[in-house]
Amino acid sequence: MPNRLHPALIGFAVLVYLFLMGPLVIVFGAALSDTTFLTFPPQGLTLRWFERIFEIGAFRRTIVTSVEIAFLATALALLIGIPAAYALNRYRIQLPAWLSTLFVLPILVPEIVLGFSLLRSVAVGQSAPIFLTLLIGHTLIVLPYCVRVISASLASFDFSIEEAAISLGSHPVKTFFTIVLPNVRSGVIAAFILAFITSINDVSVSLFLTGPGISTLPIQILAHVEQFFDPVIASVSVLLMLLTVAVMAIVERTLGLTFLAK
Amino acid sequence: MTHPLAVEHLTAHYGTTKVLDDLSLSVGAGELVSLLGASGCGKTTTLRLIAGFLEPTAGTITLGGEDLTRLPAYKRHIGLVFQNYALFPHLSVLDNVAFGLKQRGIATAERNKRARAMLERVGLDQLADRLPGALSGGQKQRVALARALVIEPPLLMFDEPLSNLDAKLRVDMRVEIRQLQRANNTTAVYVTHDQEEAFSISDRVAIMHQGRIMQLDTPEVLYQRPANAFVARFVGFENLIPMKVTARDGDDVTAQAPGGVALALPKARFGDIPDDFVLAARADGLAVTADPDAKGLPATLGLRTYLGRAYQYQCETEAGPLIANGPLSSPLEPGSTARLVPVPDQCCVLKPE
Amino acid sequence: MLKRFAGWTLSAPATTLVVVFLVLPVAATITATFVEPAGIIAPYMEFFSSGFRRTVLWRTLEISLITTIISVGVGFLTAYVVARSPGRIKSLLIIAAVFPLLTGVVVRSFAWLIILGRNGILNNFLIGMGITDEPFSMLYTQGSVIVAMVYLFVPLMVLTLVGVLENIPDDVVQAAASLGASPAATFRQVIFPLAVPGLIVGAVLVFTGSFTAYATPQLLGGESQMVMGTLMYQRAMVAFDWVSASTIAAIMVVVTVAVVLFMTRAARRLNPMAT
Numbered sequence: 001m002p003n004r005l006h007p008a009l010i011g012f013a014v015l016v017y018l019f020l021m022g023p024l025v026i027v028f029g030a031a032l033s034d035t036t037f038l039t040f041p042p043q044g045l046t047l048r049w050f051e052r053i054f055e056i057g058a059f060r061r062t063i064v065t066s067v068e069i070a071f072l073a074t075a076l077a078l079l080i081g082i083p084a085a086y087a088l089n090r091y092r093i094q095l096p097a098w099l100s101t102l103f104v105l106p107i108l109v110p111e112i113v114l115g116f117s118l119l120r121s122v123a124v125g126q127s128a129p130i131f132l133t134l135l136i137g138h139t140l141i142v143l144p145y146c147v148r149v150i151s152a153s154l155a156s157f158d159f160s161i162e163e164a165a166i167s168l169g170s171h172p173v174k175t176f177f178t179i180v181l182p183n184v185r186s187g188v189i190a191a192f193i194l195a196f197i198t199s200i201n202d203v204s205v206s207l208f209l210t211g212p213g214i215s216t217l218p219i220q221i222l223a224h225v226e227q228f229f230d231p232v233i234a235s236v237s238v239l240l241m242l243l244t245v246a247v248m249a250i251v252e253r254t255l256g257l258t259f260l261a262k
Numbered sequence: 263m264t265h266p267l268a269v270e271h272l273t274a275h276y277g278t279t280k281v282l283d284d285l286s287l288s289v290g291a292g293e294l295v296s297l298l299g300a301s302g303c304g305k306t307t308t309l310r311l312i313a314g315f316l317e318p319t320a321g322t323i324t325l326g327g328e329d330l331t332r333l334p335a336y337k338r339h340i341g342l343v344f345q346n347y348a349l350f351p352h353l354s355v356l357d358n359v360a361f362g363l364k365q366r367g368i369a370t371a372e373r374n375k376r377a378r379a380m381l382e383r384v385g386l387d388q389l390a391d392r393l394p395g396a397l398s399g400g401q402k403q404r405v406a407l408a409r410a411l412v413i414e415p416p417l418l419m420f421d422e423p424l425s426n427l428d429a430k431l432r433v434d435m436r437v438e439i440r441q442l443q444r445a446n447n448t449t450a451v452y453v454t455h456d457q458e459e460a461f462s463i464s465d466r467v468a469i470m471h472q473g474r475i476m477q478l479d480t481p482e483v484l485y486q487r488p489a490n491a492f493v494a495r496f497v498g499f500e501n502l503i504p505m506k507v508t509a510r511d512g513d514d515v516t517a518q519a520p521g522g523v524a525l526a527l528p529k530a531r532f533g534d535i536p537d538d539f540v541l542a543a544r545a546d547g548l549a550v551t552a553d554p555d556a557k558g559l560p561a562t563l564g565l566r567t568y569l570g571r572a573y574q575y576q577c578e579t580e581a582g583p584l585i586a587n588g589p590l591s592s593p594l595e596p597g598s599t600a601r602l603v604p605v606p607d608q609c610c611v612l613k614p615e
Numbered sequence: 616m617l618k619r620f621a622g623w624t625l626s627a628p629a630t631t632l633v634v635v636f637l638v639l640p641v642a643a644t645i646t647a648t649f650v651e652p653a654g655i656i657a658p659y660m661e662f663f664s665s666g667f668r669r670t671v672l673w674r675t676l677e678i679s680l681i682t683t684i685i686s687v688g689v690g691f692l693t694a695y696v697v698a699r700s701p702g703r704i705k706s707l708l709i710i711a712a713v714f715p716l717l718t719g720v721v722v723r724s725f726a727w728l729i730i731l732g733r734n735g736i737l738n739n740f741l742i743g744m745g746i747t748d749e750p751f752s753m754l755y756t757q758g759s760v761i762v763a764m765v766y767l768f769v770p771l772m773v774l775t776l777v778g779v780l781e782n783i784p785d786d787v788v789q790a791a792a793s794l795g796a797s798p799a800a801t802f803r804q805v806i807f808p809l810a811v812p813g814l815i816v817g818a819v820l821v822f823t824g825s826f827t828a829y830a831t832p833q834l835l836g837g838e839s840q841m842v843m844g845t846l847m848y849q850r851a852m853v854a855f856d857w858v859s860a861s862t863i864a865a866i867m868v869v870v871t872v873a874v875v876l877f878m879t880r881a882a883r884r885l886n887p888m889a890t
Contacts, residue, residue, distance in 0.1 A: 005699055013696035016689055017708070020715050020770060023726030026736065030729050038729050040736045084629035091622025093276065099626060102633050109641055110827035110871055112844050113864040116851055117640035120647075120861075136636050143629060163315055164348040164406075166336045168362030168413060175336075182352045201719030203830040207848060218721040222830065225725065234729070237722040244717045248710070 024241065031234035038229055049235035059236065062220040065131075069216065070199035073138035074146075077195055078188065081146030086180070088147070089154040103147040106140045111204035114140065119208040130211050137205040142195035149194060153187025154180075186255045193247050200243065264291040264447050265326025265416040267312070272321030274307055274473075281307050283473040285321070294443055294450040295478075296460035299470035305453045307473075309419055312451065314338050325417055336365075341410030341448075345422040347402040349394035355381065355405050356390040362413035380412040381405075383442070400431045404438075411442060418443060418450040424459065436463050457497070461485065469493050487610055491540060494612060499542035501584045503559070504614065507537045517541075519559055521580025526557065531606045540612040547608030550575055550588030550600050558603035561586070563596055577602060645865045651858060658862040668846070672866070675842040678757060678832075679825040682764040686821045687814055689765070690772025695806075697773060698780035709777065716770040724831040727763040728754070731835070760836040767831060768821045775820070779813030780806070815882040823871045843867055 026040045034044030053059050081103075088100050106114065115137060123133040157180065165175045181188070206216045215223075217236070225233055267289040274282040282304045289295045297305035310316045312323055314335030323330045330338055349358050356377050363373035381387045384404040394402060403423060410418060423439070424432045440463050443450050454460050460467045461481035468478040469492075477484060477493045488494040491502055508524060509516040515527045515535050527535065550573075551558065561584065564576035572587040575594070579602065586602045594600055648658045662668050697708045715723060730737055731753040738750035753759055783806060791801040829844035836842065841849070843863055851860035 005696060009692060009696055013693050013708075016693045016769065016773075017711055019766070021711065023723065023730060023766065024715065024718065026729055027722065027726045037734060038732070039734055039739075040729060080628035080632060083625040087622040087625035091625075095622045095626065099630065102638075103629060105633055106637055108871070108875060109637065110823070110864075110867045112827055112829050112847060113641060113644065113867055114637060116847065116860060116864055117644040118636065119851075120857065121640035121643050122636065125643075136632075140632065140637055143632065147629065158346055158348060160344045160346060160348040161350060163313070163335070164342060164344060164409070165350070165361065166315075167313055167338070167340055167342040168409070169336050169339060169365035170361070171336050172334075179350055183350075197717055201721070203720055204827070204844075207829060208851065218719055218830070221721050221725070222833065225728065225834065229728075229732070233725060237725055240722050241718055244714060247717060248714065 027234050027237045028241070031231055031238045033231050033234075036230055038231055038234060049231040050239075052232045053236055053239070056232070058215070058220050058224070059217070059232075062215045062217045065214060066200055066217040069131075069135055069138050070196050072135055073142050073199050074192055074195040076135070076139045077143045077146045078192060081143050081191070082150055082188070085147045085150040085154055086176070088151055089157075090159060100147075100151075104144045107144045111141060111202070112207065115205040115208040118205070123209065130209060130214050134206060134209040134214065134216070137209055138199045138202065141202060141205055142198050145194040145198060146191045149191040150184060150187045153184035157183055189254050190251065193251060197244065197247055201240070264449055266291045266293075267417055267449055267451065268322075268324045269308070269312065270322050270324075272308070272311060272318050272323070274304075274311055274316060274318045281473050282311070282318070285473065285475060287468060287475065287478065289449055289451060290465075291326075291449055292447040293465045294440070294452060294463060296452040296454060296464040296467045297470055298454060298457060298460040298467050300455060303470040304473040305455075305470050306421060308470075309421055309451060309453050312417075313340055313342055313419060339413065339415055341413060341415030341418040343403070343406050343410050343418070343420045343423045345425055347394070347399075347406045347426075349402055349405055349409075351394055353393075354390065355386065355392050355394065355397070358394065358405055359409045359412055362409065366413070377408075377412055380408040383411075384408045384438075399427050400435065403427065403435060407439065407442065411446065411448075414446075416449065418448045420450070420452040420454075422454055423452075425454075425456070432459070439463065469496055488542065488612070491542070491612055491615055494542040494610065498544050499547070499610065500545055501541075501543040501548060501586070502612070503541045503543070503581045503584070505539055505541050507535060507539070519581055521560065523559055523580075524557075525604060527604075527611070528606055532609075532611045535611050536613060538614050540614055541604065541609055542612050543604055543609045545574055545585045545587045546572070547605050548584060548586035548602040549605055550577075550586045550594065551603055552592065552594055552598070552600050554599075554601065556601040556603050558601035559584070561600055561602050563594055563598055563600055566593065566596055575600075641864075641868065644861045645868065647861045648858065648865050658858050659866075662859070662862050662866070671841050671843060671846050674757070674840065675826055675844075678760055678764065678842060679822050681761055682768065682825045683818050683822045685761070685765045686768040686772050687818050690769050690817065691776055691810070691814060693769070694773045694776035694780055695802075697777050709774070712770040712773045712777075715766075716774065720767060720828075720830045721834075723767055724763050724834045727759065727766065727835055731759050731762075754835060755837045755839045757836075757840055760832050760840055760842075763831045763835045764825050764828065767828075768824060771820060771824075772817050775817045776810065776813055779810050779817075783809050812882040812886040815878050815885070819875055819878045822874055826870060826874075827867050 029040045029042045030038050031049055032045050032047070033039055033042035034046040084103060088095060118133050118137050122128045122136065123130055161183070162175055162180055165179045166172055170178065201218060202216070203218045203222070206219050210216060210219050221233055221236060269285065269287040272282055272285045273280065285304070285308060287295070287308070297308055299305050307316065311318050314330065314333060318331065321331070350361065353361065356374060359377035359380055360373045363376060378387060378390060381390055384407055386401060386404050386408065389397065389401065394405065397405065406423070420439070424435050427435060436459055452460070452463060461484070464481060466478060466480055467484055468475045469484065470476065471492055477489045484493065485497050488497055488499065494502065503519055505517040505519055507515055507517045513529050515529060516524050517527060517535070517539070518524050529535070550563070559579050559581060561577040561579040564578060567574045569587070572590060573593055574585060574587050577584045577586050584602060588594060649655045651657045697705060700708060729735055732738070733750045733752050737753065741747045742750065787805060787809070788801060791805045796804065827844055828842070829848060832840060832842040833845050836845070843866070847860050847863040847867070850856045850863060
């Protein structure tokens with residue numbers, strides 16, 4: 001596109017970016033404040049609120065649960081999502097069009113409705129353990145990311161490469177692992193990261209699927225804010241932001257960040 | 263290692279659409295047969311059925327007497343060269359070529375030795391350690407060829423292997439492919455939509471249309487004596503003129519064209535001529551002359567184009583619009599009347615359809 | 616034989632998961648609202664006869680609509696600047712939009728709690744400037760919910776629309792210029808119409824997202840600005856009135872599906888580049 005922008009437009013964009021970045025900077029500052037209440041700019045600097053996170057049992061437990069759920073849900077979603085994405089691309093003519101819609105349904109259906117329905121039908125209806133129900137819920141909401149991102153990689157994969165390997169005597173299953181998978185590696189990494197971060201940050205599905213003893217970090221943050229208004233929440237938020245930064249660094253290393261803009 | 267290929271009564275469907283209709287084809291040991299036709303004619307489907315990537319609804323495929331029809335693709339040991347090369351992007355050139363040998367459990371040292379030898383044959387031993395992304399189109403196709411040949415397949419198949427290359431390279435590569443195929447005496451099936459390519463490279467060519475073989479013959483026969491109107495048009499007989507025999511006299515047959523003009527056709531060139539037939543002529547097969555007494559179809563000349571070796575005229579005749587060539591020495595003006603005289607060498611006789 | 620069913624076999628686990636744990640449970644939730652002994656639409660009559668719940672529904676629609684309009688407008692103008700920025704700056708701006716997007720809803724909503732709260736920076740700032748004497752709470756108002764929601768969705772809009780704008784071929788823009796269109800005219804008559812389908816898709820994402828949101832209205836709206844999401848949670852987990860919660864869920868699904876279907880159809884009809 002030609003490079004002439006009205007100065008007012010540029011000024012507007014600068015303001016929008018200040019609006020986008022400002023609140024996150026404020027959270028960062030608030031986490032360092034040496035006060036018992038949340039404030040910005042920080043009054044005095046301390047890291048004690050980060051230590052405090054791990055002194056509170058509920059945070060320790062929910063961080064573990066969130067990480068466990070995120071890993072398991074992502075692994076499960078990849079395990080079933082990769083073959084599905086492969087099938088959608090490889091056997092497009094024999095599969096109906098609605099199948100690919102089915103796999104994005106978890107984004108289409110309001111998450112809060114999904115969470116409530118899982119509570120009704122699975123956790124209560126089938127007396128399933130709450131951890132298992134939570135895992136199912138998270139697997140469902142990250143599945144669309146896995147299927148779509150890997151599908152996008154497979155769409156640019158030339159399947160005659162796979163056929164070449166088979167014609168040279170490589171078993172189809174072996175071919176998938178030695179030829180197809182290495183060539184969509186970046187898609188798998190991207191899917192993993194998107195799925196993981198989606199699961200870690202989820203509120204709406206987890207909301208109904210937490211109970212005494214089992215909760216996730218975002219739900220715990222919500223509960224904590226209702227009772228206390230101390231900087232520990234800001235420091236937990238900073239931890240989550242650092243996770244985001246780490247994720248973006250991994251993406252930058254492996255795929256280049258413009259990947260995320262697609 | 264060389265085996266004849268026999269395809270018998272092959273029928274295939276995509277969903278409910280029939281894409282191949284009772285197709286039979288035999289390729290002799292060491293022979294190269296091309297499947298030639300427009301896209302959607304079934305040529306690639308045939309190749310993919312033979313390779314085992316598609317399953318036929320009916321029919322059998324045998325190679326050297328062994329029935330391949332139900333054998334999975336990876337057990338068929340057919341060398342395949344793809345249109346877009348299909349090199350493994352994450353493997354070096356050497357590993358690409360050695361891949362098939364590795365599947366056969368050949369030890370690393372031995373397979374690298376053989377792969378290098380094959381790369382040397384296609385002139386790429388210098389590039390053995392590169393990744394395919396760093397190669398030019400022609401080099402990629404050579405790697406693909408080496409990769410297919412190194413496993414010494416009983417059958418080698420090509421799927422439009424040259425269509426991504428530029429014109430000059432295409433001609434060089436097809437000579438190279440033919441030499442390698444000859445030298446190894448490998449049975450080969452070659453799919454292309456390029457008539458010149460098919461004719462130049464093949465022992466025999468199958469011209470395909472709507473899932474059927476319209477004619478399977480040597481390039482010479484196809485070019486000079488097409489068996490039907492479809493093949494005639496395909497190989498450049500632009501004019502199809504319905505005719506009726508009016509007299510038979512020893513070596514000559516007299517036949518009447520639409521509009522009543524009678525033409526004499528020598529039996530020596532055309533063989534047996536049925537009472538009703540179609541005279542097929544290339545533009546070169548109808549000579550344009552201003553001589554009103556010449557024995558030819560009366561025509562009104564339309565647009566004239568310059569071909570370098572001749573002038574070509576769009577003509578209006580009793581038999582409909584025809585295309586004919588006239589000598590450079592005597593250009594005729596559009597709108598003038600002329601005669602179109604059949605040149606026996608550039609014409610052939612077809613049964614009416 | 617296997618080949619004929621390979622596609623189905625490979626997609627079977629994912630299909631099963633979605634059908635068994637999403638389609639069936641959600642269908643069961645919706646069905647539950649139609650089998651009440653009081654009559655098949657009794658739960659809906661109850662919902663709509665309650666002035667409070669009607670208010671919640673209208674409020675949710677209002678918040679979603681305002682959020683959508685602001686996010687689309689702000690997002691489009693920003694995306695236009697991003698798309699036309701030179702390479703390096705463009706990637707920086709994209710990264711700066713991706714970062715908040717990957718940061719969770721809770722963190723991003725919580726940030727506004729610090730800004731808008733009684734001891735928040737906005738109050739401190741206003742007092743410092745002498746505009747007001749004592750802090751007043753800007754929280755738990757419709758405005759605070761909308762600000763935080765816009766904050767939530769602007770990055771998504773920017774990224775979606777940068778993609779849309781970059782898909783508009785350069786030569787189309789150059790052709791307009793060569794035919795004498797000023798930059799403003801090119802924007803109005805060429806770029807904007809080509810971006811409309813993308814705008815609609817983005818608007819659908821924002822609208823359905825805000826209509827079904829929970830965390831943001833919970834943190835910044837609280838009891839006084841109850842929306843469908845928070846009301847549903849309250850009915851289900853505080854009042855344990857599952858029929859009423861299911862009714863709200865059903866209304867959410869219907870509104871979401873209707874908006875998605877209607878708008879994607881509109882987007883498709885308006886897409887001049889569709890084949």
